[in-house]
Structure formats: C-alpha cells, structure tokens
Amino acid sequence: MRFILTVVLLIFACTSIAQKGILVDFKFGLLNSFGTDASKNYESEINPYSFGYNTKKKLKHPSVNFMAGLAYPFSKKLSVGIQSGIYLRFKEQYYTLAQRTSVMPTLQVTAKYKLFTIDDRWLGVNAAAGMLFFDFTDVARFHNSILYNACLSYQLTRKSSIQIGIENEADRVSIDLKKFDQNLFKSDVLKYNINRLFFSASYSFLISK
Amino acid sequence: MLKFQIRNLCAVVIIFFTGCTQLPGPLPANHAVTFTLQQPLNYECFVNHYVQGVPNTKIGLAIHYTVNHISANNNGPTYVSVAEGTLTFNPSTDVFPLTFTALSPVSGPWNIVVIIEGTQCAECANGYGDQQEASGPCVSYTYTGNPTTYQAAKPRWQGGAGPNNNATVQNIRAPERIPNVLNTCNIDCRIQ
Numbered sequence: 001m002r003f004i005l006t007v008v009l010l011i012f013a014c015t016s017i018a019q020k021g022i023l024v025d026f027k028f029g030l031l032n033s034f035g036t037d038a039s040k041n042y043e044s045e046i047n048p049y050s051f052g053y054n055t056k057k058k059l060k061h062p063s064v065n066f067m068a069g070l071a072y073p074f075s076k077k078l079s080v081g082i083q084s085g086i087y088l089r090f091k092e093q094y095y096t097l098a099q100r101t102s103v104m105p106t107l108q109v110t111a112k113y114k115l116f117t118i119d120d121r122w123l124g125v126n127a128a129a130g131m132l133f134f135d136f137t138d139v140a141r142f143h144n145s146i147l148y149n150a151c152l153s154y155q156l157t158r159k160s161s162i163q164i165g166i167e168n169e170a171d172r173v174s175i176d177l178k179k180f181d182q183n184l185f186k187s188d189v190l191k192y193n194i195n196r197l198f199f200s201a202s203y204s205f206l207i208s209k
Numbered sequence: 210m211l212k213f214q215i216r217n218l219c220a221v222v223i224i225f226f227t228g229c230t231q232l233p234g235p236l237p238a239n240h241a242v243t244f245t246l247q248q249p250l251n252y253e254c255f256v257n258h259y260v261q262g263v264p265n266t267k268i269g270l271a272i273h274y275t276v277n278h279i280s281a282n283n284n285g286p287t288y289v290s291v292a293e294g295t296l297t298f299n300p301s302t303d304v305f306p307l308t309f310t311a312l313s314p315v316s317g318p319w320n321i322v323v324i325i326e327g328t329q330c331a332e333c334a335n336g337y338g339d340q341q342e343a344s345g346p347c348v349s350y351t352y353t354g355n356p357t358t359y360q361a362a363k364p365r366w367q368g369g370a371g372p373n374n375n376a377t378v379q380n381i382r383a384p385e386r387i388p389n390v391l392n393t394c395n396i397d398c399r400i401q
Contacts, residue, residue, distance in 0.1 A: 039373060041380075048250075048366075048368040048369070048384050049370065049382065050369075050370040050371070050381065051370070051371040051372075052370075052374045054374070095318060096279065096280045096281050096318060097316070098232060137281075139279060139318055177371070180318070181369065181371055185387070
C-alpha cells in the first residue's frame with residue numbers, strides 16, 4: 001500500500017511541477033505476453049529430489065499500466081528521466097492454479113531519442129529499465145521484478161505520441177523445497193528468475209509545454 | 210481541469226485495487242507420465258538377513274508412490290492425491306533404473322513421493338534412527354559398535370520429484386535413507 005501511495009503522491013507532484021525545461025507526461029499502456037515457456041531441473045544436493053521450475057513463462061491475460069514521467073531534455077533529440085506508476089495484472093496464475101489480481105508499483109529510468117521527422121512528426125526510440133515492486137507467496141515467493149523496455153515512438157499530435165515495442169520482465173522467485181514438500185529431509189532454498197516477454201503498446205501525452 | 214481528472218482517475222484506481230486477491234483455480238487434467246526411478250542409495254549393501262549365516266542375496270523391495278497436485282496460498286501448500294500405487298522389486302529379475310507409469314497433472318506444481326521399504330531384513334539397516342525400520346520379524350542380529358548398537362531391520366528409503374512442467378518423462382533421483390540414521394553399511398557389510 002505504501003508503494004501505491006508513493007506513486008499517487010508522485011503523480012500529484014508531476015501535475016504541480018510541470019514547468020519549463022522539464023517534460024512531464026502521462027502514459028497508458030497495454031502489454032500482452034508472448035513466447036514459449038521453458039523450464040529447468042534442479043537436483044537438490046541435500047535432498048533426494050528433482051525439482052522442475054520455469055525459467056520462461058508467459059502470462060495468460062493482457063495487462064495494463066498507468067505511469068507518469070519526468071524527463072530532462074539534454075538536447076532537441078535526447079531526453080532522460082524517470083517514470084513511475086502502476087501495473088495491473090488480472091487473474092494471473094503464478095505458481096499454482098490460483099488466480100491473482102495484482103497492483104504492482106513501478107519505478108523506471110527512461111531515455112528518449114528522436115531519430116527523424118516524417119511530415120513534421122518525429123519518430124524516435126524509447127528505452128526504459130526499472131523495477132516492478134511486489135511480494136507475495138504462492139508456494140514460491142515472488143519478490144519484485146527487473147524490467148527492460150525498448151520501443152519505437154511516433155508523434156501523433158503536438159503533445160501526444162504512441163509507443164510500440166518489447167518489454168522483458170524477470171521475476172525474482174525463491175522457494176524452500178522443504179515447504180514445497182514436507183517429506184523432504186532439509187530446507188533447501190532455490191532462487192531463480194522467471195523471464196516474461198511482452199508486446200507493449202502505449203499512448204502518452206505531455207502536460208508540460 | 211486536467212489535474213482534477215487525473216486525481217479522480219488515481220482515486221478510482223486506488224479504491225478498486227487496494228491489494229491482491231487470490232482465487233482458487235480448477236484442478237488440472239491428468240495424463241500418463243513415465244517415471245524413471247534410480248537405484249536407492251547403497252542398495253547393493255542391503256543383503257537378506259532373514260536367516261542366520263552369511264547372507265548373499267539382495268533384499269526385495271516394496272516401492273510405494275503417491276502423486277499429488279499442489280495448491281497453495283499464503284498459509285502453505287495443500288496436497289491432493291491424484292494417483293497412488295505400490296510396485297514390487299524382485300532383485301533376481303528386476304533392475305534399476307526402474308520405469309513405471311502413473312497419472313500425473315498436466316501442469317504444475319505437483320510432486321511424486323516415493324517410499325521404498327525392504328521386504329526382508331538386512332543388518333545394514335539401522336533400527337534406531339528411523340523407528341519404522343525397527344519393525345518386522347528380523348532375526349536376532351546385533352552389531353555393537355562404539356557407542357551405537359545396530360540391529361537387523363527392514364530398511365527404508367525416500368525420494369521424489371517436484372516437476373512444474375508437463376513433460377511426460379520424469380526422473381526420480383536415487384532415494385536416500387532417512388537422515389539422522391547412521392549409515393551402517395560401511396561397517397556391518399564390511400565385516401561379513
């Protein structure tokens with residue numbers, strides 16, 4: 001909850017500090033997971049146990065995000081900043097078949113580079129890297145995610161643009177095999193990442209000049 | 210005006226999504242999975258001691274398996290058995306790795322627990338650490354070491370696998386003796 005309040009306060013702050021020199025924008029995005037699932041096998045050294053776990057797994061449903069960003073234009077073409085907001089995930093299955101709806105705050109570093117203009121509308125590339133914050137247990141503990149996003153950006157109007165690209169998230173997971181299977185002899189904590197690829201599409205609008 | 214709209218939007222988001230909800234999902238379907246069970250650890254050491262004298266045959270085994278679907282929430286895992294069975298291993302005709310087929314969930318998480326029990330007594334077994342190994346009509350055989358006394362018993366092993374995928378072939382590692390039991394094999398068997 002404290003993360004959500006932080007994000008809300010940040011959004012309110014953005015509406016207030018929009019001033020000359022700092023670019024402030026809001027973004028609404030859609031993400032759809034794709035790719036094939038992959039798994040590995042872990043042979044516990046302290047238990048007579050083979051444990052299979054996913055290294056890649058796509059989400060079942062599209063998700064959305066809302067973010068606010070601040071960017072400083074170093075030149076007419078390059079701007080660098082941060083963005084924060086929330087990701088909404090609907091009825092996803094993470095480890096068991098239980099369905100979980102989640103709100104995940106995020107904080108990302110962003111960079112935007114304008115490549116060239118087409119009919120007075122610029123085409124550029126955007127990159128972002130940051131964290132998704134969450135912490136829940138579904139047999140395994142899912143604890144935050146590192147994400148990267150790269151997309152093409154195209155100006156629609158003087159203050160709005162669309163972005164289409166790819167996003168990769170790496171969920172950090174840990175599981176105590178002893179809790180997974182109480183027949184085992186000893187605790188053995190396995191830590192791994194689950195990578196998820198997404199098509200991302202977003203619409204953003206500037207609220208600063 | 211824009212600021213006001215954004216604040217309203219944020220308020221709506223906060224009200225509707227103040228946390229995470231977790232709903233139970235349906236049990237997955239089952240399909241046939243082939244398991245490859247490796248030889249229990251030090252199995253060759255556990256020779257038949259039903260009769261007095263120098264034993265020279267490996268003991269027979271009863272292999273119990275249970276396949277469980279696992280569901281869970283923050284309170285911990287819940288197991289629902291989807292298949293159970295017992296295999297008999299005759300050392301004169303059967304060999305490891307042993308393959309068998311059992312129904313298993315098509316998606317994880319699920320696990321298979323394998324408990325192997327000797328059907329005959331062996332002096333390598335230790336009837337003190339794992340109380341269940343002490344049961345059975347084992348003839349009197351006691352090896353007194355320092356400071357522990359070992360007696361013939363029906364040994365037990367435990368193993369399993371916890372797949373989280375839909376592969377139709379799964380490997381089960383060599384089951385081990387229950388821990389906290391001193392491995393007497395390297396003592397008793399060596400002094401035959």
